Amino acid sequence: MLDIALIREKPDWVKERLARLNDAEAVARIDTIVALDKQRRALLTEAEALQAARNKLNKNVGALRGSKKLDEAGKAVQAAAAVQAIDAGDYDAAARYMTGETVASGTGAADSLDTLMAALRALGERVETLNDEVKGVEAQLDEAMFWLPNMPHDSVPVFPSDEHNKPWPAEGQMPEFDFQPRPHWELGPALGIIDFERGVKLAGSRGYVLKGWGARLQRALISFFLDMAREKGFEELYVPYFVKEDMMFGAGQFPKFRDVVYFDADADVYMLPTAEVAITNLHRDEILDEAQLPLYYVAHTPCFRREKMSAGRDVRGIKRLHQFEKVEMYKFTTPETSYAELEALVEAASDICRALKIPFRRLEIVTGDLGFSASKKYDVEMYAPGCNEWLEVSSCSNTEDFQARRSNIKYRGGESKRPQFVHTLNGSGLATPRVIIAILENYQQADGSVRIPDVLRPYLGGAEVISARG
């Protein structure tokens, strides 16, 4: 969510930023938002003035009805005058007649008090009508605001699409083979550690089963990832794998990416497409102390994605799946430190690649490929020689206060008066089974066996090689 006040004050500046995303729809939305905001405030002024009048008159009517100074005839006279004032729109005068502060002249009919009640009822109904109008406009405004993507940081290269994402120089030793390296979709089944046929039998397209060393390798990786993060100060979390709808809005998945998630209509909950959704909302509706920041969290969860948009793409192997495992690192920070924290986050992901001794590179994401929530984003890609691809194993983003606004997460600074929004960052550290692809393809040997990276051996009982013999 962007700041409505910023849009109100500098619509053209915001448009220019959004234009960098190559998202014409987002830019066009600004005019709609400005108009709705204006309409909302005009209605609100009117509604609140009337509401204030109603509150005051309702309070005074009790005083009039219960007045000991006035007899019935006297009350009728005051009531009649009050009704006249209300009809004329002079609510202050009406209030004074009702308290007896202004003594009315003339006569009052016997039913003047009833007439006054009716006038108050009518006033109440007008307030309700106006409030409904305000709510209607607010709903439209919220809808428009929720569809608006985040603005790119000034440092993000301005290009229209992912073809222009800027790779940094690769790090690590590129593997050299004296044989033709095989892709993982051959190695896995040959080793008996990936079973595609039975996976599809169980779950349909993109289903897979990891067996034996495949399953153990994944479990080892997850433990290793969590340990790496913990050593860097991330607190480990175990979170729900499904969340309520508001959480999906809070993290920026909804409304735009509604069709990528699995939904339990009966319980009205959504399966996580990433742990980021759960962790973002961990501190929803909270005001944190500045002294608590930065907060570092890490969680391992499965991730469920329908991959509707990419039906037919990457159907081979275990690169793009409906279900995969990911260790997610997450930070809540102050605005001052979030960009330094982003660099540290990418380094944390890179350190895992270094420890596994797999060649990797950082990809600087351009404006046209930033996604919905990020202000700035880096991907980390591992090289896979078998399929000759760079595999995205991590994506690290600073969303600035975009998610914090949606989830209402603030902090109170030392001296500062008003709570302000935190910045949130997320980065995979890392995702599997993609890392399994990289291990199989980088560590394969001529006989089809695969060496186990040194750092994982302690997690696998000291084993050094995975071979078809088991």
Added chain:
RNA sequence: GGAGAGGUCGCAUAGUGGACUAGUGCGCUCGCCUGGAACGCGAGUAGGGUGUCACAGCCCUCGAGGGUUCGAAUCCCUCCCUCUCCGCCA
């Protein structure tokens, strides 16, 4: 899943139709007192919206949403959550 009790300010509690402009205690902050502290005394102590140069002011929020009423923390309905007991269960 069944039966019952409950959800009010950071925490604890009061509040059964208008005086609630939500009281009190604790906690916290500031001041006075003190050589310094404790005690005591005094003041302050939510969030959001609107508005303003900034204040002020006004509006909303007592789990959520509806309803009754001139007026709802308070009465009615629906839902959510928590607790106790029972049943089932890794």
